[in-house]
Amino acid sequence: MPDLDPTTTSDDDLRPWPAPQAPVPVTATVTVPGSKSETNRALVLAALASGPSTIVNGLDARDTQLMRDALRTLGVVVEDEGDTWRVTPPERFTGGSVGCGLAGTVMRFVPPLALLADGPVSFDGDEQAYARPMRPLLNALSDLGAEVTADGEGDGLPFTVVGRPDLAGGTVTLDASTSSQYVSALLLVGARLAGGLEVLHAGPPVPSLPHIAMTVAMLRERGVEVDDSRADRWAVSPGVIAPRDVVVEPDLSNAAPFLAAAAVTGGTVTVPHWPTETLQPGDQLRDILSVFGADVTLDDRGLTVTGTDQLLGTDLDLGGASELTPVVAALAALARDTSHIRGVAHVRGHETDRLAALRTELEAMGARVHETHDGLTIHPRLMGGTTFRTYADHRMAQAGAVLGLVVADVVLDDVACTAKTMPTFVDLWTTMLDESVTEVDAELAVEEQVDPEVDDPPSIFDGLLPVSSDESRSRP
Numbered sequence: 385m386p387d388l389d390p391t392t393t394s395d396d397d398l399r400p401w402p403a404p405q406a407p408v409p410v411t412a413t414v415t416v417p418g419s420k421s422e423t424n425r426a427l428v429l430a431a432l433a434s435g436p437s438t439i440v441n442g443l444d445a446r447d448t449q450l451m452r453d454a455l456r457t458l459g460v461v462v463e464d465e466g467d468t469w470r471v472t473p474p475e476r477f478t479g480g481s482v483g484c485g486l487a488g489t490v491m492r493f494v495p496p497l498a499l500l501a502d503g504p505v506s507f508d509g510d511e512q513a514y515a516r517p518m519r520p521l522l523n524a525l526s527d528l529g530a531e532v533t534a535d536g537e538g539d540g541l542p543f544t545v546v547g548r549p550d551l552a553g554g555t556v557t558l559d560a561s562t563s564s565q566y567v568s569a570l571l572l573v574g575a576r577l578a579g580g581l582e583v584l585h586a587g588p589p590v591p592s593l594p595h596i597a598m599t600v601a602m603l604r605e606r607g608v609e610v611d612d613s614r615a616d617r618w619a620v621s622p623g624v625i626a627p628r629d630v631v632v633e634p635d636l637s638n639a640a641p642f643l644a645a646a647a648v649t650g651g652t653v654t655v656p657h658w659p660t661e662t663l664q665p666g667d668q669l670r671d672i673l674s675v676f677g678a679d680v681t682l683d684d685r686g687l688t689v690t691g692t693d694q695l696l697g698t699d700l701d702l703g704g705a706s707e708l709t710p711v712v713a714a715l716a717a718l719a720r721d722t723s724h725i726r727g728v729a730h731v732r733g734h735e736t737d738r739l740a741a742l743r744t745e746l747e748a749m750g751a752r753v754h755e756t757h758d759g760l761t762i763h764p765r766l767m768g769g770t771t772f773r774t775y776a777d778h779r780m781a782q783a784g785a786v787l788g789l790v791v792a793d794v795v796l797d798d799v800a801c802t803a804k805t806m807p808t809f810v811d812l813w814t815t816m817l818d819e820s821v822t823e824v825d826a827e828l829a830v831e832e833q834v835d836p837e838v839d840d841p842p843s844i845f846d847g848l849l850p851v852s853s854d855e856s857r858s859r860p
């Protein structure tokens with residue numbers, strides 16, 4: 385299977401995509417590409433820095449290519465030198481047109497850069513992105529003195545931002561309960577405003593706080609002073625953003641479907657290079673998978689997850705790691721008993737309304753799912769194959785792939801959307817399954833060597849999960 389083209393989601397060969405069933409318990413080592421969140425922050429900070437920076441292991445996917453293109457539009461030079469990207473900031477940002485695709489990090493992190501640009505910067509994106517919330521950030525930019533005009537009929541994309549050379553910064557108050565990215569976006573640019581920037585949140589709790597902590601840490605690594613000592617307040621002092629040469633960590637959230645593959649098939653998957661200390665919310669997978677009953681070990685090899693016979697029902701607040709919601713919902717649908725996912729009301733404004741999408745698709749497969757005000761209650765039931773719609777959402781596709789490992793005849797209507805953050809998804813997934821079969825064959829060969837007199841050597845299919853549609857996993 386070819387890698388997906390990271391610049392587009394229109395690879396017709398890959399829609400529809402029959403999700404492969406696991407012929408054996410998934411047993412593999414899967415190296416995942418770099419973190420989307422770290423890559424796009426590193427790019428923006430390099431563009432704002434006082435000199436050239438380099439980025440190694442940056443994620444090459446649709447969201448990060450859109451970010452590189454956006455920065456180039458603003459006059460930033462982004463060059464590829466083998467595995468290293470060299471980013472050279474311009475004297476001043478120029479105006480132009482920025483395409484955001486469906487990338488939250490592009491549509492939220494780039495508009496504040498327009499505050500510093502010489503001319504108007506217009507923003508557009510996929511039609512589906514028009515529904516993503518932007519208003520609190522756009523109001524904050526207006527409050528800071530920018531001219532913000534709506535170019536469409538809605539409250540978000542498309543829009544144009546015109547900055548002014550004399551913007552002083554100061555204090556802005558906004559409701560960031562629909563996305564932490566508004567806060568990160570403002571903090572990233574704050575040091576470059578003459579008076580710095582104080583950001584105050586007023587409203588229901590801010591989701592994805594680890595992502596704001598990641599922003600703060602990456603600013604501090606570049607010499608920027610940030611005060612985050614009080615809840616719901618962040619203050620960035622004015623100053624220089626120092627250039628840095630960075631190595632991006634693997635994307636731990638994108639490791640979720642591969643680790644989940646071990647959990648649902650009773651296999652073992654290792655993700656190498658798992659950092660021992662990290663600010664990525666995907667690190668919460670270690671606790672999440674343990675609560676589902678999987679065995680989780682972090683050691684020199686990386687993170688290793690081994691599944692058990694039956695996953696347990698769970699009660700999880702995913703407010704800090706909401707991008708894991710679709711894969712966790714897939715695990716919950718395959719568990720022994722009811723699970724609750726809480727704290728993720730705002731994922732209704734992610735790539736799609738993820739709560740509605742998950743309820744609809746899991747119910748179509750046979751699960752009973754209830755949408756609550758801030759999450760899902762999932763009652764596992766006997767599940768059967770169906771066309772699993774992905775709604776152009778890479779993480780819905782990941783969830784569908786996990787379900788397809790153990791439920792026969794699951795066909796994703798479009799897997800090409802995984803190119804948003806992982807153009808190599810299909811390739812990695814099929815390689816993982818191939819490696820699992822090879823691994824089992826090798827084990828059997830060793831067993832045969834030990835006892836060559838065995839009359840009837842075990843088949844690689846012995847003791848495996850049922851594979852036909854009428855034998856799909858039975859749920860209480």
Ligand SMILES: O=C(O)C1=C[C@@H](OP(=O)(O)O)[C@@H](O)[C@H](O)C1
Nearest residue numbers: 421563564565591592595706707
């Ligand atoms: O800052 C970031 O890199 C992100 C923040 C989160 O956004 P929300 O706060 O909108 O959930 C997360 O879900 C998204 O995938 C990446």
Ligand SMILES: C=C(OP(=O)(O)O)C(=O)O
Nearest residue numbers: 486487488489707734779
């Ligand atoms: C919410 C997500 O992405 P975005 O950066 O587009 O908000 C996600 O990747 O799950």
